[in-house]
Amino acid sequence: MSGASPVSLERQGDIGIITVNYPPVNALGPGVAEGIKDCLARGNTDPAIKAMVLIGAGRSFIAGADIRGFGTNRPRLPLGQRVYDTLDASEKPVIAAIHGYALGGGFEIAMACHYRMALPSAKVGLPEVLIGILPGGGGTQRLPRLIGVKAALDMIVTGRHVPAPEAKRLGIIDELLPENADLHDSAIAYAMRIMGTRPSPRVRDRMVRLEDPGIFDAMRKSIARRARNQTAPYHCIAAVEASCAMPFDDGCRREADLFRELEDSAEARALRYAFFIEREVARLPDIPASTPVRDFTTAAVIGSGTMGGGIAMSFADFGFPVKIMDATPEALERGMQRIRDNYATSVRRGSLAENEMQRRLARIEPVAGYEDIADCDVVIEAVFEEMDVKKPVFAKLDEVMKPGALLFSNTSALDIDQLADMTKRPQDVAGTHFFSPANVMKLLEVVRGKASSPRTLATAMQMGRRIGKLSAMAGNTDGFVANRSRAPFNTEMVILLEEGCLPEQVDKVMVDFGYPMGPFAVGDLAGLDIGYASRKRRAAENPNFRMQPISDRLAEMGRYGQKTGAGWYRYEKGDRTPHPDPEVAAIIKEVSAGLGIPQREFADQEILRRLLFSSVNEACKILEEGKAYRPSDIDVMWLHGFGFPRYRGGLFFWADGIGVREVYNQIAAWHQQYGERWAPSRLLRDLAESGTSFREAKAAAFVP
């Protein structure tokens, strides 16, 4: 920012307009809150000004405190002297004119204003809990006074953004404008209508509306599962509870005490890290942001199986027309039925409106063959995961697709270069690896082939963002980046069984750590036959490939998991609850005895570290081979591809909490005990020797 204040005051007739101009989202960075306070003081002393409007320049109102300032001991205005207090003390009324976002401290400022006006496209919210803290600007005290405790608790504990029309219904917004209204002029007109009204209505003067005294304990119970191991959600509840138990200023003091307990907590540091790496991942160090992307308006998906259907839904969910085809009309109809069933389930659960489901279904057009998709801008191949099936598809696409169309494959591990070599336009080919279920999981791995052009890659990354994904670049290595870094975890978890663990013990450790499901339960959900086929393929290619006799035995018995009623666990008909199965324990015991592996007990920490350290080591190998840009990109993949608990930041962020040296020493010890699979990567050894954190590790130059 230049020397000029990011906040200005100009007078238009009787109205003072205070404008915040601190791009890109008017966060409350250095000088912003002070600037607002200064303009309020000047507006209150200027006799020509009867009322004021507070408005944001650019694309938003105020998006909240500057998150980069947390944990940095940046000086903060004391209670009673903050911008919210200046607004409370303002003799003249102030209208918050909201467009874009009013979030966190920005929304708290709006609530300290006397009136709130918004465009319908605007959104308000208190998302602080999502970065491990709580509204620290009086929001936990004002919101219950504005909309009642029940609605306030929902907004504060979920951190959700509330669209302006809903905010109007809740009582947050006083004046909801039509979408095409001019916010600036409308706010001035509004100010002129109310400028003589005294006293100006202050939210702090209202009574809190407590609908049910039991709501706080009920809320604590309702969040117990998803908020386990976290503190911020519970502190949010305590702060709102204080709004019912004490006067406003005391409540603000209680809020400030709770905020201080959270600001530099491990949870808050991890969640702030996650927030920023999700933005960093979009930056491609060797592909300039100015690289022209190919606009796309129509997409096609080849293959209407679980993945192809989910990919088609991803496009339809974000407004894109998408054509879908399959090898036979019967297969295509099965795929369309699965899509219809998926949407119907969402409608039944209340997460999707019926009319929105119809709009999305109308965007998905089943087509008979290649000639029907020739004019699409983007085509995503999602056929069976075999090279012999995929190669002819790419040869055909090369033949029929219009010049300039982008040809992507959803393969999860196969060589992108081999597919590109089936075409005369390898520069237009890349991998776009969705994670199952494709319409739910946010991670999209963009896999760079040797010949993929910068334009193709930049377009693939942007395409992911435009369909609600987090796009992350991966090198074309076996398993790309996410699955390759996860592979040792998958091996180690089964080897633990050979040594005396049970699936339920491993799953409990990982669920207690924060995963939504244990890895064995996830295996049963995905289907054990898929891994079995993959292991057989790899064993045929690599005689040294370590087979998994226990997993293989289950698959050979037809125990594929939920779809067959039994896998690692046993399932009752119509019930997805995994039940430990004595038959599996017996198989584990028998196979392990046959392998001659001594059985022993395991502490939870060893189980956790055997799984995660094996992946940390592999992720270091990926970085030293230049197959990922940054350690934090791999953390994004673990957060959004594998459900790694967000309040632990990511795989490397968590490992840094233990320390590189300790991780290295443990891996070196397991290398002595178990042999080559635990050989420390060179990068890991170098980091341990240099005392460099995982997050500071430098990847080798990117190698497609």
Ligand code: T1G
């Ligand atoms: N602080 C610092 N930088 C921020 C920021 C913030 N609050 N919000 C966004 N940015 C940066 C972001 O890193 C990116 O930077 C650029 O702006 C565009 O963001 C006292 C204590 C507003 C919905 O949690 O949710 O107030 O990558 O890519 O998709 O009680 O940004 O360009 O270098 O996300 O259009 C509460 C966080 C803070 C809001 C816009 N507020 N931001 O989304 O753009 S705590 C938040 C967002 C607080 C008070 C408490 C989103 C957005 P770069 P973007 P977008």
